[in-house]
Amino acid sequence: MTYVVTENCIKCKYMDCVEVCPVDCFYEGENMLVIHPDECIDCGVCEPECPAEAIKPDTEPGLEQWLTLNAEHAKAWPNITVKRDPPADSKEWDGKPGKMQHFSPNPGSGD
Ligand code: SF4
Numbered sequence: 246m247t248y249v250v251t252e253n254c255i256k257c258k259y260m261d262c263v264e265v266c267p268v269d270c271f272y273e274g275e276n277m278l279v280i281h282p283d284e285c286i287d288c289g290v291c292e293p294e295c296p297a298e299a300i301k302p303d304t305e306p307g308l309e310q311w312l313t314l315n316a317e318h319a320k321a322w323p324n325i326t327v328k329r330d331p332p333a334d335s336k337e338w339d340g341k342p343g344k345m346q347h348f349s350p351n352p353g354s355g356d
């Protein structure tokens with residue numbers, strides 16, 4: 246089992262999650278974060294910390310697409326453990342439908 250970051254992180258990227266993870270398994274893309282499924286110890290601490298409610302346990306149904314996206318991009322993106330300021334327009338994007346069309350495969354800057 247692992248926790249996964251899902252669609253509502255895209256363009257919100259609040260980053261409250263990274264500072265609570267005991268094993269530092271968040272990785273940063275240009276406009277969202279992902280969790281490395283082989284490093285996550287399923288502690289669940291990050292889930293309530295996400296203001297966008299974008300972090301889910303993979304035991305929830307229908308998350309296959311997000312599990313694959315997290316696993317693939319965690320291998321390519323840089324590790325992030327320190328929270329930075331979120332994008333200026335984070336709140337405007339929170340809860341918007343269809344954010345996957347805005348997903349960027351490009352890496353973020355990491356720590
Ligand atoms: S706190 Fe939530 S919205 Fe922010 S980066 Fe983490 S998963 Fe994404």
Ligand code: SF4
Nearest residue numbers: 266285286288289291
């Ligand atoms: S569930 Fe725990 S180990 Fe997994 S990403 Fe969240 S804080 Fe890190």
